[in-house]
Amino acid sequence: MIGYVLRRILQAVIVLILVTFVVFLLVHLIPGGEAREVLGPRASAASIAQFNRINGLNLPIWEQYWQLLDGYLHFRFGYSFKLNEPVGSVIANRLPKTLVLVGLATLLAIIVAIPLGVYQGARRNKPSDHVLSLFSLFAYSMPSFYIGPILILYFAIDLHWFSYEAPQGQTVGSILADPRALFLPVLTLSLISIAAFSRFMRSSMMDQLNEDYVRTALAKGASKRRLLYGHALRNALLPIITMVGLSLPQIVGGAFITESVFNFPGMGLLGIDAIFQDDVPTLVGTVVVATVATVAGSLIADVLYSLLDPRIRYS
Amino acid sequence: MSTTGEPTAAPPASVAETAEVQPQPRPSAAVSAADRNDAPSPGFWRQFARALFGNKFALAGLAIVIFMVLLCFVGPLIYHTNQTNAQLALTSNVPTNAAPSAAHLLGTDASSYDELGRLMYAGQSDLEVALAAALVATFVGVVWGAVAGFAGGIIDTVMMRIVDAVLAVPALLLLIVISDLYRPSKPFLILLIGFVAWLVPARLVRAETLSLRTREYVQAVKAFGGSNWRAVFRHIIPNAFGTIVVNATFQVADSILFLAALGYVGLGIQPPGTDWGTMLSTAVSDGAVVNNYWWLVWPPGLAIVLVAVSFNLVGDALRDGLDVRFQQR
Numbered sequence: 001m002i003g004y005v006l007r008r009i010l011q012a013v014i015v016l017i018l019v020t021f022v023v024f025l026l027v028h029l030i031p032g033g034e035a036r037e038v039l040g041p042r043a044s045a046a047s048i049a050q051f052n053r054i055n056g057l058n059l060p061i062w063e064q065y066w067q068l069l070d071g072y073l074h075f076r077f078g079y080s081f082k083l084n085e086p087v088g089s090v091i092a093n094r095l096p097k098t099l100v101l102v103g104l105a106t107l108l109a110i111i112v113a114i115p116l117g118v119y120q121g122a123r124r125n126k127p128s129d130h131v132l133s134l135f136s137l138f139a140y141s142m143p144s145f146y147i148g149p150i151l152i153l154y155f156a157i158d159l160h161w162f163s164y165e166a167p168q169g170q171t172v173g174s175i176l177a178d179p180r181a182l183f184l185p186v187l188t189l190s191l192i193s194i195a196a197f198s199r200f201m202r203s204s205m206m207d208q209l210n211e212d213y214v215r216t217a218l219a220k221g222a223s224k225r226r227l228l229y230g231h232a233l234r235n236a237l238l239p240i241i242t243m244v245g246l247s248l249p250q251i252v253g254g255a256f257i258t259e260s261v262f263n264f265p266g267m268g269l270l271g272i273d274a275i276f277q278d279d280v281p282t283l284v285g286t287v288v289v290a291t292v293a294t295v296a297g298s299l300i301a302d303v304l305y306s307l308l309d310p311r312i313r314y315s
Numbered sequence: 316m317s318t319t320g321e322p323t324a325a326p327p328a329s330v331a332e333t334a335e336v337q338p339q340p341r342p343s344a345a346v347s348a349a350d351r352n353d354a355p356s357p358g359f360w361r362q363f364a365r366a367l368f369g370n371k372f373a374l375a376g377l378a379i380v381i382f383m384v385l386l387c388f389v390g391p392l393i394y395h396t397n398q399t400n401a402q403l404a405l406t407s408n409v410p411t412n413a414a415p416s417a418a419h420l421l422g423t424d425a426s427s428y429d430e431l432g433r434l435m436y437a438g439q440s441d442l443e444v445a446l447a448a449a450l451v452a453t454f455v456g457v458v459w460g461a462v463a464g465f466a467g468g469i470i471d472t473v474m475m476r477i478v479d480a481v482l483a484v485p486a487l488l489l490l491i492v493i494s495d496l497y498r499p500s501k502p503f504l505i506l507l508i509g510f511v512a513w514l515v516p517a518r519l520v521r522a523e524t525l526s527l528r529t530r531e532y533v534q535a536v537k538a539f540g541g542s543n544w545r546a547v548f549r550h551i552i553p554n555a556f557g558t559i560v561v562n563a564t565f566q567v568a569d570s571i572l573f574l575a576a577l578g579y580v581g582l583g584i585q586p587p588g589t590d591w592g593t594m595l596s597t598a599v600s601d602g603a604v605v606n607n608y609w610w611l612v613w614p615p616g617l618a619i620v621l622v623a624v625s626f627n628l629v630g631d632a633l634r635d636g637l638d639v640r641f642q643q644r
Binding site: 011012019023027134140149152153275276283298 | 372476480484486487491492493495496575576580581582592595596599604616619620623627628631
């Protein structure tokens with residue numbers, strides 16, 4: 001068990017080193033470099049050289065990369081000249097809010113998708129299964145920047161059920177205290193996951209219903225109810241953990257778009273704003289932190305799964 | 316266990332059927348024509364057609380795809396509009412944000428572009444990028460997965476760890492960063508989307524390869540002195556064709572959505588070109604939602620959703636019909 005966990009952690013660390021290196025390289029290759037970005041197109045060669053010297057941009061590339069890694073390890077993510085603030089402190093303010101959004105959306109997706117998938121798996125290829133499959137296909141194919149404004153139009157502006165904007169509070173507590181504003185962003189973000197999870201749950205349920213032990217239970221006279229909920233469901237639930245871990249990258253990516261639709265003050269909005277303002281340090285910091293969070297989440301899911309299902313450790 | 320990416324115990328039906336059609340592994344030099352034929356066998360295509368045409372949802376999806384392709388590529392030949400003049404609102408007397416009328420079937424947008432014409436014009440980019448990106452992703456993924464699965468051992472471990480590593484990174488974020496830093500052209504955008512999407516086919520094909528490489532006919536290729544190269548490209552990949560086709564179909568849908576998301580954040584096809592995501596985002600930021608210019612909001616969004624749903628419907632039917640097992644969808 002410990003060996004497995006250590007192996008997975010090592011793997012996660014390698015992933016992060018690779019990702020940071022790729023991002024670093026990408027930024028490094030920008031024509032003109034950061035100095036031109038900050039000082040403007042008419043900056044003199046001398047002032048660019050000075051900027052590079054002050055910010056360590058004249059060092060060899062591997063030393064710069066090492067400085068970046070060293071900075072990340074000490075929660076220094078560089079300085080945003082556009083926000084006039086260290087990127088680290090902006091992220092520290094934004095990250096918890098995005099975690100709330102992603103966490104709630106994942107939770108909602110699981111709560112909705114499991115019963116849906118079980119129902120579909122038990123009634124496969126019946127009309128109700130087809131209708132639900134079609135529904136989840138549409139949910140899966142609906143970009144959040146399309147469904148978001150539609151939900152806002154009908155549920156916020158026409159019906160006044162919910163607020164048209166995400167909660168704008170400074171702290172996590174104040175955001176959680178405003179469920180009317182929080183609901184639409186969470187729903188929008190969770191729709192894709194509801195679709196993906198319920199499809200997964202449906203096939204997981206169908207797999208289990210084809211297993212020998214189900215036939216045995218049937219032969220011994222177990223009721224359909226007992227078969228479904230006593231036997232198949234319990235085994236079908238386990239892979240959900242892996243599935244959540246695997247879909248984290250998609251959910252985090254979706255959070256970027258959803259946040260900008262609802263003006264949710266999290267990492268995603270920060271990143272998208274950084275794009276429009278050509279704020280490279282903020283964009284890079286946001287993406288690296290989001291990636292670290294995603295990799296960590298996947299790691300936790302994997303370890304949890306191996307705790308619950310020892311078979312996985314030896315495969 | 317379908318989640319671990321390990322080979323499934325039961326071979327997919329397409330494989331079983333192929334094996335039935337050609338029970339004897341053949342020496343490669345003597346029957347090269349027949350050998351070529353063992354690619355997607357007639358049995359495969361018959362099964363393929365049955366999966367596609369025997370399923371109402373798949374037929375509907377196929378019909379929508381054909382309709383959209385005709386609309387985008389043939390439509391402009393009939394319905395002439397100016398989509399490249401950036402000064403249209405200033406130099407012509409076409410009204411801006413005009414509601415649908417006989418002259419402009421879907422109205423005009425804030426720059427006086429005819430909305431229906433723009434939908435077609437954007438659709439060309441969308442369909443081209445999505446199809447090409449799906450091809451890139453499938454090609455890279457198939458070769459990667461087949462080589463890893465066939466080579467086995469340390470090569471397999473290293474190659475698949477790389478796939479696991481990249482899969483853990485939110486693909487959309489990577490796309491956004493690269494597009495922001497480089498503002499890629501259309502061909503480069505195709506490669507970019509292809510390169511964030513090749514991981515799933517790589518995993519699937521590797522799992523298929525693991526179960527296929529122990530089959531008699533693959534063993535026979537090696538026994539008769541055929542190269543590994545031949546075993547992979549002439550025998551293993553053709554027999555994993557069902558999995559590959561189904562996944563490629565899903566890849567098109569995903570690529571449409573990726574491009575739409577890029578368009579939404581302003582990093583899609585750059586002017587003078589456009590795409591549906593860019594159209595939608597431009598409409599929203601020009602106040603189309605607030606002013607209830609519905610003809611600027613619904614059509615591009617619906618186009619994205621319809622094409623994505625259609626490819627997913629076709630993929631679903633093919634997966635069920637060809638009995639391909641998937642890990643996530």
